[in-house]
Amino acid sequence: MFDYLIVGAGFAGSVIAERLARGCNKKVLIVDRRNHIGGNAYDCFDDYGVLIHKYGPHIFHTACKEVFGYLSRFTDWRQYQHKVLASVDGQLVPIPINLDTINRLYGLNLDSFQLDKWFESRAEKKEVCKTSEDVVVNKVGRELYEKFFRGYTRKQWGLDPSELDAQVTARVPTRTNRDDRYFTDAYQAMPKQGFTRMFEKMLDHPNIKVMLNCDYRDVKEWAPHNELIFTGCVDEYFGFRHGKLPYRCLEFKHETINKEWVQPVAVINYPNDYAYTRVTEFKHLTGQEHPKTSVVYEFSCAEGDPYYPIPRTENAELYRKYTALAERTSNVHFVGRLATYKYYNMDQVVAQALTTFAKIVGKTRQEALELKTEPRITRIHVPMNAELIPLNGNGNGNGHHENGSISNGNGYSKRRGRASAAEVLGMNGNGHSHRNRKNGNGNGTADRNSLVNDGKDKSASRE
Numbered sequence: 001m002f003d004y005l006i007v008g009a010g011f012a013g014s015v016i017a018e019r020l021a022r023g024c025n026k027k028v029l030i031v032d033r034r035n036h037i038g039g040n041a042y043d044c045f046d047d048y049g050v051l052i053h054k055y056g057p058h059i060f061h062t063a064c065k066e067v068f069g070y071l072s073r074f075t076d077w078r079q080y081q082h083k084v085l086a087s088v089d090g091q092l093v094p095i096p097i098n099l100d101t102i103n104r105l106y107g108l109n110l111d112s113f114q115l116d117k118w119f120e121s122r123a124e125k126k127e128v129c130k131t132s133e134d135v136v137v138n139k140v141g142r143e144l145y146e147k148f149f150r151g152y153t154r155k156q157w158g159l160d161p162s163e164l165d166a167q168v169t170a171r172v173p174t175r176t177n178r179d180d181r182y183f184t185d186a187y188q189a190m191p192k193q194g195f196t197r198m199f200e201k202m203l204d205h206p207n208i209k210v211m212l213n214c215d216y217r218d219v220k221e222w223a224p225h226n227e228l229i230f231t232g233c234v235d236e237y238f239g240f241r242h243g244k245l246p247y248r249c250l251e252f253k254h255e256t257i258n259k260e261w262v263q264p265v266a267v268i269n270y271p272n273d274y275a276y277t278r279v280t281e282f283k284h285l286t287g288q289e290h291p292k293t294s295v296v297y298e299f300s301c302a303e304g305d306p307y308y309p310i311p312r313t314e315n316a317e318l319y320r321k322y323t324a325l326a327e328r329t330s331n332v333h334f335v336g337r338l339a340t341y342k343y344y345n346m347d348q349v350v351a352q353a354l355t356t357f358a359k360i361v362g363k364t365r366q367e368a369l370e371l372k373t374e375p376r377i378t379r380i381h382v383p384m385n386a387e388l389i390p391l392n393g394n395g396n397g398n399g400h401h402e403n404g405s406i407s408n409g410n411g412y413s414k415r416r417g418r419a420s421a422a423e424v425l426g427m428n429g430n431g432h433s434h435r436n437r438k439n440g441n442g443n444g445t446a447d448r449n450s451l452v453n454d455g456k457d458k459s460a461s462r463e
Helices: 011-024 065-071 099-106 112-122 132-140 142-157 195-202 313-327 346-361 365-369 421-425 448-454
Strands: 002-007 028-031 043-045 051-053 077-079 084-088 091-095 187-191 208-211 225-230 247-257 267-269 278-281 293-301 306-309 332-334
Touching (some): 002 011, 011 208, 011 346, 011 365, 065 346, 112 132, 112 142, 187 195
Parallel strands (some): 225 332
Antiparallel strands (some): 043 051, 084 091, 247 293, 247 306
16 A cells, blocks of 8 residues: 555656655655656666766756755756857857857947847837747847747747747846856756766655556556655646647757767757757766767657647636646645646756645645655565565665666666566555565565565665
8 A cells, every 4th residue: 555656757756755755754656657767857878878868958957945955865966057059140159148149149349238228229119028029029129039039939839939928938038248157046056977866866765666667547546545646747637628738849869979079068059940949968968078979959849748838828728727627636736847737947846846745744845855754664584595686786886777787987877677567566466465475385485676675774775
């Protein structure tokens, strides 16, 4: 019997799972359709040993000390200030638009005060900015809107900026100084050993079971639980009762290149050229040293895995109908970008998950963060000939499996495959535990994954 069934092993599901298990001593089962944890933030090694982000670049940044402090429990950080260039008129210029962008593009030598007046002279002032087009032309005028925003937005969203809510382009600032950082948050860093390693540490608890490659609907009946945390698409949960909520999808073309570097910065945007929106070179993000490099070309599309809720008025109205259904559904908590149909950054999802946990336990978020309990210990009788499968074969504490894994020589290794559903849960087809089932000789037997996940000394095999 599980206290909670959590659907989705990304940020929302993993954060709540960790807090429920470590903070409240609850038994948790996480299920995910994919074959890995970490959601879209999942990183892995390509065939040449270069660490890549499978689902496009994920750059962590936040202004929230609480969120950064919480994630710091599971990772050390590599300081990283994200910079982006845009390919415009045959030049690579900083984006967000700043003083250097304008001076390079127009061959000028303006200072910050002059640039402010330069923007004012070209802006088309709007009394109310209702659309993404309104936001940009109100700030910098139509020419820069055409050069930097209109084409990129059309590729990214499949819609003209005049058809999108103001929030889309409002996320991108315009500066009159030379600050070429994409973000200005107080905390900007990348997990030192990658996002997947961070998620592994987060979920490393004897009360947490993880099932991959499965749909929660296939297990919810035979994996009994008290409450459900749902981080998938809210319209799907309710069987698309009011119709499908529109999402924008992405496709990725990964390429490993036999050069040490190919781009001056991690990301180059292509607002007007090519079918792809941007190209990312991962080594800028990860800090990995490797003679080869890996890039990804990002294409936006209408079909595929849902990534971005499309911010339009009619979509918000449709979501409100699903919100009403969610509020009437007992013992189910909807959390995350897909479940709440919001265009959230990673830190915002973490904050939302922590807030949801605090509501579940009836405490403030700060109090909920400080909760810590001792795990339940299951006594297992192991026969002398049982095969123990350590989580880290050589005990070096790097958190990656050595049995059946491939090291790339820099301290990382590829992750081995996961156990089957029956192994993970230690259950038979009726939902009952078989880890202590008699083997006919009067000796108790244990399945190999139960030894990994429920053993008293499990924590000693990991960092």
